[in-house]
Amino acid sequence: MTLRLAITAGEPGGIGPDLCIQLAQQGSEHQLVVIADPQLLAERARQLRLPLTLVDFNPASATVPTPTGTLYVQPVALQQPAVAGELNPANARYVLATLTIAAQGCNEGHWDAIVTAPVHKGVINDAGMPFSGHTEYFRDFAGVEEVVMMLATTDLRVALVTTHLPLRDVADAITPERLSRVIRILDHDLKMFFGCPQPRILVAGLNPHAGENGHLGHEEQDIIEPTLAQLRQEGIHLIGPLPADTLYTPKHLAGADATLAMYHDQGLPVLKFHGFGRAANITLGLPFIRTSVDHGTALDLAATGKADSGSLHTAIAVAAHMADSRHTAGVKTA
Ligand SMILES: NC(=O)C1=CN([C@@H]2O[C@H](COP(=O)(O)OP(=O)(O)OC[C@H]3O[C@@H](n4cnc5c(N)ncnc54)[C@H](O)[C@@H]3O)[C@@H](O)[C@H]2O)C=CC1
């Protein structure tokens, strides 16, 4: 089935535009609609010495595959011309506009899924706009209480209870309510999108050695264990809380459908060590499908031709698979 996928090109000084242009070199069975400034794409293609034909996207037209060397484009104007490798707070509003247009297009049924290239969280905040990440931005746009960040390779899925917050705040953020919401979303979406009829989820503790029976922290005994016990009664298959360091060993991982880490840097270093460049970042729990790359803006590589587009290919493949699953299940895109 030919799908229409919106791709936000991300931070204009980073590798997002490069990756979109690299993508175009292979064409696609899907219609790839890049939400970006067309002049930025044309200029970056020139710098990369890659051919690129841009076609204005018409939402009223039929969904068609993307010919080699071509991208469909939903134009959004930069505030100021972008310089590869440089951040410019003046263009932060442009970056956020691409995300809003992507999400609105899902609501309006223009595309089947959103795939995002990386943005720079710091420069958006420097421009005076509070921004934690796409995950939180789309959660707020959709008006849902909870979403779940999950990064996945073909053989390892790492979901997170908390996302972009200071480590100092993590323990307080792990409440029975949040943990329950996250686990229910993870269980539901593993069934819906990833072919896991009875997901088996490994849950990490928060503290070293999962608290060592309360001698190294109490969150396991006070919050995590009782919450898992309650959710098991709903039929969710949960193992843990396990010490995070031993959870990620082959013995524990064998047969697991996903792992649940308590915070960003408990789970993502393992995932990136295992499969950086081959993973997708997926936001579960949204009313629309959103996937992304597993890396950041890599300002050092913009316009050099050295950026690896592997993760963007994975993110597109995962988004297409999820959209197919949704169609098969008879659920509307948004
Ligand atoms: N999905 C998103 O929007 C994400 C955005 N970020 C943002 O990116 C910015 C920079 O973050 P960093 O920690 O420096 O991580 P980074 O992923 O941009 O760079 C880390 C290292 O990996 C290399 N690298 C990254 N992507 C690559 C690719 N496709 N091909 C080859 N090499 C690649 C870079 O050159 C650098 O050496 C931050 O502002 C962060 O918030 C980070 C992760 C995801």
Ligand SMILES: NCC(=O)COP(=O)(O)O
């Ligand atoms: N480390 C993952 C990351 O920062 C991506 O976050 P998001 O922008 O997808 O929310």
